[in-house]
Amino acid sequence: MGHGGGGAMSGELVEHVFLPAFADDDLARLADSAVLPLLGGRVAFSTDSFVVRPLFFPGGSIGDLAVNGTVNDLAMSGAEPLFLSAAFILEEGTDVTKVGAVAQRLGEAAERAGVRVVTGDTKVVETGHGDGVYVNTAGVGVVPEGVDLRPDRARPGDVVIVSGDIGVHGVAIMSVREGLQFGAEVESDCQPLHRLVSAMLDVTRDLHVLRDPTRGGVATALNEIARASGVGVEVVERSLPIPEVVANACAFLGLDPLQVANEGKLLAFVDRDHADEVLAAMRAHPAGAGSAVIGECVEAHPGMVAATTGFGASRVVDLPLGEQLPRIC
């Protein structure tokens, strides 16, 4: 508990664990807030807390999620992510080397994504009131001129593209947590998407909607966009890029792969005239190599998502009611 008191022990934790992991001059100044270099443009601002269990999993960690989750939220507004905050809620008794390992992974992920951790906070709660480490990040980025990405900008005729295999993060967490094997080890798809978005915006600044289908999966993201924009969305099930291991896991567990979380994929709503070129740009980027058109927006059934099944029938793709799997991110 002493490490959360703001005194000498807090200072040691910051000096020996967090500062080396984030290596940032502005952070090292330890002011109450960081004053950023002048930003030329509209600022995008986002936050997420991360409570994933376990802290380390195949293909990632809570530190990677904390960076990529907020970076991707900024990227979905078309912003170039620049600065992150990192706030830790530590449970009393958590091994300091574990805290250090999380901070290290967070710092490395920030470096890979090209963002700086410039401000932070640490709190400590008693045993039984936390779970090792919870992390919150907030992010600041700059939106290029002419970019206006919003969930309410989908229009009938828009083509819906996904940037690759779906359901991978959720199945990776399930397999490690429940000790289940689905034929092959599955690694989380956790990755930053802002450079992919930048490549898409190089084709046209007039992308309509981007969203990363995290908790609640593709089904939730499509429903939210359909409602916000007042359009129908029609998905062709056969066109969905679902890896065999995800299909197997979902069949075994009785889950719909459309409702399983992703941490390194995006959905794009693009007008028909630009769709081919945007798809080509996505496939040319490592983070979008598996991109595929999965459906379109229609005037019919506004606010609803329908899927054409392999047998040619149509079914409603609904929001999951509650959680499939708690604490997936």
Add this chain to the structure above:
Amino acid sequence: MGHGGGGAMSGELVEHVFLPAFADDDLARLADSAVLPLLGGRVAFSTDSFVVRPLFFPGGSIGDLAVNGTVNDLAMSGAEPLFLSAAFILEEGTDVTKVGAVAQRLGEAAERAGVRVVTGDTKVVETGHGDGVYVNTAGVGVVPEGVDLRPDRARPGDVVIVSGDIGVHGVAIMSVREGLQFGAEVESDCQPLHRLVSAMLDVTRDLHVLRDPTRGGVATALNEIARASGVGVEVVERSLPIPEVVANACAFLGLDPLQVANEGKLLAFVDRDHADEVLAAMRAHPAGAGSAVIGECVEAHPGMVAATTGFGASRVVDLPLGEQLPRIC
């Protein structure tokens, strides 16, 4: 747990609990990130998590702290606070009306401080892995031109001013948590300080250092500034505005009032030429009515804080080692 799954139950929580409390059009758009209106100037950025126990206490709540804590961190850089994020970690089984009450208080505090809650997040963790509600806020503000407030800018000769009574927040939390009475009910001093700072900057943009002495109290803040600036700080104990109830509580509990937390006070390091005028401006503002000069910076004992006691002796004012009182903010 279902309310944290990102599906229909999450949507209901956001729609019925959080959106009404924060009443913001950009938030209501529910994009992955908020795109802010163009900001004219350098951006200050800060974050804090709040784990205070109990959630409601005399003079405030975790919602008030979550707003004022981050607003004040921005204000300590001289920034005008403009936008907040709000991220909740809820413990499974927490009464939704309690969550709503926290959100309500947070929204009201934001309105009083003149800041907008534009982006947010909710996670739910299992019973026994949280404690009702934890809140993280991050904040974005704009720093006026010519303002350069940093913990390493204190200089020998600077006058040290505190904006009012010290130790009040800590004693308020202790009294309600431990059920102790110290002669009178003590209300937390939790309040936003950015308008006070603005009044001070109207006197001179060349204030050297501002810091709000929260966890670890005035002792920690002074030590951090002394170290960062490489100056000595000398405090006159008799000049410290310590209310009788705080003095009584500290005597009873064996605490040093200099180490007790504040949530609505600031320390200012001001060069001698401006000190009188700054002090007058502070006293003219409701949040600084009790302002007092408490000491000065010296060339002797760089990095150290010394206090002249009532008997004319000198003692070292050290950092507290660990926590006096866990989860005070």
